[in-house]
Amino acid sequence: MEKIHLGLQRISAVMQSLNHPQARYPSLHIAGTNGKGSVAAMSESILRQAGWKCGLYTSPHLLTIGERIRVGGRQISPRRFADVATRIRQCERSLLRNHALDRRLTYFEFVTACAFLHFAEQAIDVAVIEVGLGGRLDATNIVSSRVCVITGVSHDHQDFLGKTLAKIAAEKAGIIKPGVPVISGCQPQEARRVVRRTARSADAPLVRSIGIAGSGSQESGAAALPST
Numbered sequence: 001m002e003k004i005h006l007g008l009q010r011i012s013a014v015m016q017s018l019n020h021p022q023a024r025y026p027s028l029h030i031a032g033t034n035g036k037g038s039v040a041a042m043s044e045s046i047l048r049q050a051g052w053k054c055g056l057y058t059s060p061h062l063l064t065i066g067e068r069i070r071v072g073g074r075q076i077s078p079r080r081f082a083d084v085a086t087r088i089r090q091c092e093r094s095l096l097r098n099h100a101l102d103r104r105l106t107y108f109e110f111v112t113a114c115a116f117l118h119f120a121e122q123a124i125d126v127a128v129i130e131v132g133l134g135g136r137l138d139a140t141n142i143v144s145s146r147v148c149v150i151t152g153v154s155h156d157h158q159d160f161l162g163k164t165l166a167k168i169a170a171e172k173a174g175i176i177k178p179g180v181p182v183i184s185g186c187q188p189q190e191a192r193r194v195v196r197r198t199a200r201s202a203d204a205p206l207v208r209s210i211g212i213a214g215s216g217s218q219e220s221g222a223a224a225l226p227s228t
Contacts, residue, residue: 032151136174
């Protein structure tokens with residue numbers, strides 16, 4: 001497995017072969033330079049306390065890979081992870097033999113595929129998904145988003161995302177989907193303009209948050225997770 005090789009072709013091919021498990025539940029999709037892991041954890045806690053069966057996917061982990069994949073606040077067990085990982089690996093091998101993949105999954109793509117499959121088979125109500133790197137070409141960017149969050153933008157991973165805040169913001173704003181509400185905590189004006197323009201072109205209601213957890217201003221529509 002390669003470390004970083006951005007793109008949606010491989011994860012899309014694997015998910016298609018498994019009948020699109022990531023489309024069986026709505027997702028709250030979170031991108032940003034800093035704070036996205038904290039926002040993901042808080043959002044999952046709120047949804048779980050509200051009675052939703054919630055999946056949480058974050059990265060990286062500190063001790064064990066199970067930290068990345070949780071349902072109902074509990075890490076995926078080693079036995080369960082081994083089961084879904086084996087099936088993802090078998091699927092990958094089949095697609096490689098049939099030339100449906102150009103190369104093996106990266107580490108992040110592989111774990112993301114495991115999370116998507118696990119969540120579907122656990123019949124969760126909603127998933128909280130943290131972007132790994134960037135957004136537009138991140139493996140998580142095939143989820144069925146009901147709300148998108150961009151916590152903030154500053155210079156990070158410039159070799160992959162670009163040298164300017166505008167280019168980095170464009171990559172992170174790549175998680176915005178047509179008509180899907182967006183909450184943005186972007187403060188630099190250069191990045192904020194990109195997020196606003198991307199949301200407007202996607203007809204996506206945009207709520208700007210001061211410090212993401214603080215008070216914000218609504219530009220159009222309301223960002224709320226619809227009931228299923």
